[in-house]
Amino acid sequence: MTKLDQIKKPLMYLKYHKKFAYPLQIDYDFPIPTLPLPVIPVPIEEEPQPLAPTFLVDLSMVPDDLIAYIPDHPVYKGDIHNQLTDKQKAKLQPLQVGSKAWKKHIRELKSKKESELLIKQHASELREKAKLWNTSFDVINPRLVLAAQLTDLQDLQGEKALIEQEILMIPLTTNMNKKKVDKLKDKIRKLSPQIVKILSSLPSLKGTPYYVTEEERALELRPNKRTGNTNRNLDLLLSLHPEKRVRISDSPEPGSLHLQPLAVNLVFQNLILYI
Structure with missing residues (x-):
């Protein structure tokens, strides 16, 4: 097969029809020539494993859930971030491994690292949602809050409308019906503060934060949105x-x-x- 045949072969399926006809599956059953591309291995992200301590630690005195969080240096009371200088450490005694104070210190380190991991996971989820919503990372969080507030507002307005409809269906002919209507009106009064609170917060959520860059502001114009002539x-x-x-x-x-x-x-x- 010559190069000319390779180019023309896919084009023989592109036929012009004066009358519109729905495409069939056989219209797409043709081989498309492709160039062999080099396979680029995708790096597999592995969770960072904590470093093993360089000083001697009797692991028999350490609970199993704390072994992975033992730092590679002695720990001192109140020094969660390891910010003491060598002179300050020389005047203090490190906490004894396995003691109550040492276990409390390691548990605080564990809680700190777990919270940092949750923050990273949340940031990663926000970046994925920012791509999905075609917006920037700094704007996606207010957009999610705005969507949640609008959903709550819609639910409250729907509940209020149902109560008002129920009131209209009750004839005010007896005192019993009047009391029932008063109770329904009390429910509406309880919903009103929630509706007013959400409505008052909407203008601030619709604005763009001051720290958003010009490039990120341009994304709010939806440059990738399909128009009528390209749909x-x-x-x-x-x-x-x-x-x-x-x-x-x-x-x-x-x-x-x-x-x-x-x-x-x-x-x-x-x-x-x-x-």
Whole structure:
């Protein structure tokens, strides 16, 4: 097979049809020539393992859950971050391995490292959500809070509407019904402060933090959002013959619907841009 045949072979399936036809599976069953690419091994990220202590430690006196968190240096009371100088350490005695104070110190180190790991995992999840939402890392957290607040507001407004509808269905003919209506109105009064609180916090959540860079602000304009002229899911409406599918009758009669293809295309393009 010559190079010319390799180039033309995939193109023989690209046929032009005057009338739209739904593609079949056989239209896609053709080999596509590809170039052999070098396989780049993906590095596997492994969780960092704590270093084994360099000084002698009697592990028989240490609980199993603390062995992985023993530092490679002696520990001193109150020195969680290991910030004491050599002169200060010379005046102090290190904590004895296995003592209550030593175990308490190691448990504090364990809690500190576990919290740092949770913070890193949370930051990694936010970065993934920022990519999914097509925004920046600094803006994704306010966006998530805003989405949660709007969801709560929607639930509260829905609950309030159901109560108001129930009130309208109760006839005020007896004292029993009036008391029932008063109780329902009390429920609405209890919901009102929550609704007002959420509504008052929305403007601050919609703003952009001051520390966001110009490049990150540009992401808020949605530069990667698909427009109407690039959306391939509207082939039936934006194809070469939209007039045959949109126009109901060639000669409009009183009361009949007669739409222009150009107007329909503009409406759908504006709808996609709005979404």
